[in-house]
Amino acid sequence: MKLQYTKPAKEWTEALPIGNGRLGAMIFGAVEQERIELNEDTLWSGGPKDWNNPEALASLPEVRRLLDEGRYREADLACKNMMGPYTQSYLPFGTLRLSFEHGSVAAAYERELCLEEALARVQFVVGAVRYTREMISSFPDQVMAIRLTCSEPGMLSFTAKLDSKLRVRTFVDGDKWVMRGTAPEHVDPSYYRENLRPIRYGETEEGGAMTFEGRLAATVEGGWLQLDHDGLHVRGATCATLYFSAATSFNGFDCEPGKQGRLAGERAEASLAAAMQFTYQELRERHVKDYRSLYERVSIRLGNRVSPEDMPTDARIMTYGANDPDLAALLFQYGRYLMIASSRPGTQPANLQGIWNQDTRPPWSSNFTLNINTEMNYWPAETCNLAECHEPLINFIGRLAVTGRRTAQVNYGAAGWTAHHNSDIWAQSAPVGAYGHGDPVWALWPMAGAWLCQHLWEHYAFGQDEGYLRDAAYPIMKEAAKFCLDWLIENEDSYLVTKPSTSPEHKFRTEDGLAGVCTAATMDLALIWDLFTNCCEAAELLEQDAEFKRELSDARNRLLPLRIGRYGQLQEWSEDFEDQDVHHRHVSHLFGVFPGRQLHGTDTPELFDAARTSLERRGDGGTGWSLGWKICLWARFHDGNRALGLISNLLRLVKEDEIEFTGAGVYANLFDAHPPFQIDGNFAAAAGIAEMLLQSERNVLHLLPALPDAWSCGSISGLRARGGYTVSMEWEAGMLASATISSVQGGTCRVLAQTSLRVEDASGAAVACNEREGVLTFLMQPGQTYRLVPRQEISSS
Numbered sequence: 001m002k003l004q005y006t007k008p009a010k011e012w013t014e015a016l017p018i019g020n021g022r023l024g025a026m027i028f029g030a031v032e033q034e035r036i037e038l039n040e041d042t043l044w045s046g047g048p049k050d051w052n053n054p055e056a057l058a059s060l061p062e063v064r065r066l067l068d069e070g071r072y073r074e075a076d077l078a079c080k081n082m083m084g085p086y087t088q089s090y091l092p093f094g095t096l097r098l099s100f101e102h103g104s105v106a107a108a109y110e111r112e113l114c115l116e117e118a119l120a121r122v123q124f125v126v127g128a129v130r131y132t133r134e135m136i137s138s139f140p141d142q143v144m145a146i147r148l149t150c151s152e153p154g155m156l157s158f159t160a161k162l163d164s165k166l167r168v169r170t171f172v173d174g175d176k177w178v179m180r181g182t183a184p185e186h187v188d189p190s191y192y193r194e195n196l197r198p199i200r201y202g203e204t205e206e207g208g209a210m211t212f213e214g215r216l217a218a219t220v221e222g223g224w225l226q227l228d229h230d231g232l233h234v235r236g237a238t239c240a241t242l243y244f245s246a247a248t249s250f251n252g253f254d255c256e257p258g259k260q261g262r263l264a265g266e267r268a269e270a271s272l273a274a275a276m277q278f279t280y281q282e283l284r285e286r287h288v289k290d291y292r293s294l295y296e297r298v299s300i301r302l303g304n305r306v307s308p309e310d311m312p313t314d315a316r317i318m319t320y321g322a323n324d325p326d327l328a329a330l331l332f333q334y335g336r337y338l339m340i341a342s343s344r345p346g347t348q349p350a351n352l353q354g355i356w357n358q359d360t361r362p363p364w365s366s367n368f369t370l371n372i373n374t375e376m377n378y379w380p381a382e383t384c385n386l387a388e389c390h391e392p393l394i395n396f397i398g399r400l401a402v403t404g405r406r407t408a409q410v411n412y413g414a415a416g417w418t419a420h421h422n423s424d425i426w427a428q429s430a431p432v433g434a435y436g437h438g439d440p441v442w443a444l445w446p447m448a449g450a451w452l453c454q455h456l457w458e459h460y461a462f463g464q465d466e467g468y469l470r471d472a473a474y475p476i477m478k479e480a481a482k483f484c485l486d487w488l489i490e491n492e493d494s495y496l497v498t499k500p501s502t503s504p505e506h507k508f509r510t511e512d513g514l515a516g517v518c519t520a521a522t523m524d525l526a527l528i529w530d531l532f533t534n535c536c537e538a539a540e541l542l543e544q545d546a547e548f549k550r551e552l553s554d555a556r557n558r559l560l561p562l563r564i565g566r567y568g569q570l571q572e573w574s575e576d577f578e579d580q581d582v583h584h585r586h587v588s589h590l591f592g593v594f595p596g597r598q599l600h601g602t603d604t605p606e607l608f609d610a611a612r613t614s615l616e617r618r619g620d621g622g623t624g625w626s627l628g629w630k631i632c633l634w635a636r637f638h639d640g641n642r643a644l645g646l647i648s649n650l651l652r653l654v655k656e657d658e659i660e661f662t663g664a665g666v667y668a669n670l671f672d673a674h675p676p677f678q679i680d681g682n683f684a685a686a687a688g689i690a691e692m693l694l695q696s697e698r699n700v701l702h703l704l705p706a707l708p709d710a711w712s713c714g715s716i717s718g719l720r721a722r723g724g725y726t727v728s729m730e731w732e733a734g735m736l737a738s739a740t741i742s743s744v745q746g747g748t749c750r751v752l753a754q755t756s757l758r759v760e761d762a763s764g765a766a767v768a769c770n771e772r773e774g775v776l777t778f779l780m781q782p783g784q785t786y787r788l789v790p791r792q793e794i795s796s797s
């Protein structure tokens with residue numbers, strides 16, 4: 001499981017990412033001039049502010065009246081009064097540059113990222129000397145470390161230094177080389193070009209902006225080390241270790257990062273000094289042990305590798321794509337790797353680019369985009385056995401519930417909390433759009449609370465921790481539901497609808513042109529159904545709020561029913577409007593199929609079929625994340641070959657010099673290409689592959705629900721399922737060959753496979769079997785592992 005290349009990276013999307021959830025680096029691996037782009041996940045522009053807009057509440061009656069009169073385009077315009085400011089931007093920290101004295105002429109060049117140990121390596125030979133660089137970003141020790149070695153004594157000489165695109169100064173502090181900087185107080189999104197100064201710094205360093213500090217130190221063997229204003233110089237050494245630490249003054253979403261900030265320098269120095277107590281070997285061992293405790297929970301084999309073992313990863317993508325099942329397995333594990341590298345307890349959630357960004361005005365501000373992208377980032381967290389990595393998102397939702405309460409009150413006069421299309425480290429909760437610059441088709445979407453709360457519930461559904469549900473999740477879910485209760489209004493037929501409403505980013509055709517705002521887009525209804533259902537189940541489990549639960553379930557039953565349109569499709573809007581673009585990248589109206597659970601082949605067969613027709617009409621194209629969503633959807637429709645087709649579309653090599661937005665795929669470093677780079681597609685691909693192999697809605701573990709023909713033999717271990725289960729499977733000739741299931745708390749387990757099964761307990765005794773394929777039910781003891789074998793296998797062996 002590794003990414004490998006025979007050349008240094010030229011473009012950022014060829015460089016290799018490492019990260020510990022907070023400190024990220026992109027390593028280029030050039031022979032003479034190494035370039036390492038650095039990130040720290042709290043380095044954002046801006047600070048907390050008031051983004052709510054009382055004009056929103058004042059405009060609401062007018063918007064609703066226009067919608068009642070079918071004047072959609074005018075309603076769009078009126079919604080422009082309901083916006084707030086754009087979010088702030090995630091910023092690049094700086095660059096670590098290493099200039100070597102051995103020149104650029106090298107042979108036997110290799111560059112790789114090892115997913116099993118989370119290590120990046122560069123090696124080559126200059127003359128007769130073999131040089132190696134190995135780099136880690138350590139979670140236990142909160143530093144990055146680079147080990148540099150050469151095969152002949154005294155042949156290693158280089159200078160290391162830091163610089164940045166932000167306002168910084170650099171200096172020597174004892175045996176450390178320091179870069180101290182200030183972030184801008186404001187950065188406009190790259191698509192907003194109205195301001196004379198899109199990037200604004202305060203006048204003094206003591207202003208309101210965030211400060212940050214990076215510290216660099218080294219130990220050398222067999223040579224000497226010197227620091228001066230020009231960098232940290234290593235001369236005539238045999239080995240050296242570079243230690244890098246970084247911190248910002250960020251002190252919480254509700255604190256001024258300047259005046260009320262933490263001391264970035266002290267924090268960076270503390271982790272650097274602590275890490276320097278360890279040799280590189282010790283740091284590496286501690287790092288690998290920590291990383292493996294997460295990574296090794298899941299292993300995967302999707303058939304045999306068909307590409308040559310030594311083929312560079314970019315050539316492999318180009319030549320084989322998804323025809324190499326082992327490349328799909330690599331994409332799956334890469335998704336898990338990126339999650340461990342970008343989201344760990346105590347860090348910020350993974351943003352549009354995870355934690356890796358080199359631009360001061362990154363695409364879409366590299367923010368938290370809540371109408372699909374942020375949620376998608378966390379689709380693999382539970383199924384792929386990385387529940388701890390879900391924590392940053394779960395905590396972030398808690399912060400949005402605080403800021404979003406005020407937004408609900410000020411903008412809508414509603415109870416509970418709400419958030420919209422975009423957010424940032426300050427937990428911005430209001431509609432963005434620069435008070436009218438934006439388009440309501442994306443800005444005016446008060447449904448982020450409802451969607452995010454699904455993550456609170458799923459974390460419980462998989463982990464079964466009732467204390468967490470009671471104390472952390474349910475109170476926030478309940479407040480999001482209260483907002484929805486207030487936001488829903490009765491229509492003339494006594495159904496509950498949302499108004500104004502949008503189907504994120506997708507417009508419909510009206511007699512006088514395209515419009516975005518309508519009454520009761522399907523996604524609103526589906527999200528509210530999901531939230532109310534989860535709240536009802538939580539209240540029941542916790543034996544709380546009987547009255548509130550009744551209110552929610554009454555409201556849920558009165559939601560405007562979903563409809564089937566003239567093409568047999570699941571309508572995207574409550575009216576059967578024509579699409580702006582039948583191939584539009586968003587498939588919001590299919591939320592109830594995935595990641596939701598409202599629509600299902602058994603309980604709602606007509607709507608489920610209509611949803612399939614909608615997906616069919618959308619086609620198999622789209623941005624990277626759109627392909628990712630479609631993998632998951634086709635998995636839920638139990639069409640493994642179609643899901644693999646989408647994986648194949650994603651495993652197309654995108655080169656940086658191609659014109660933007662021509663096509664989705666992956667870059668040379670396997671980063672998802674929207675394009676541009678956006679990490680959500682990586683996470684959705686991992687989630688989608690898991691979904692093809694195991695599903696667990698409606699209290700049934702469905703084994704191999706969407707296995708494509710091309711993955712006829714394979715295995716997976718350690719997937720998690722709702723209900724607290726962990727599942728491992730092997731299959732041959734497209735059929736389940738064996739499986740094991742364990743559960744922490746035991747209880748009744750229901751399993752569905754395409755074959756009749758026999759279940760054995762740990763001692764090998766049969767506890768259940770079934771005659772035909774169908775749901776098999778058996779009782780599990782807590783903590784015990786059960787083995788499932790197909791019955792044909794038993795009779796033939």
Ligand code: FUC
Pocket residue numbers: 352364369373442505585623625674678
């Ligand atoms: C949504 C999507 C875009 C992009 C952006 C970050 O607005 O519609 O495709 O992913 O988020």
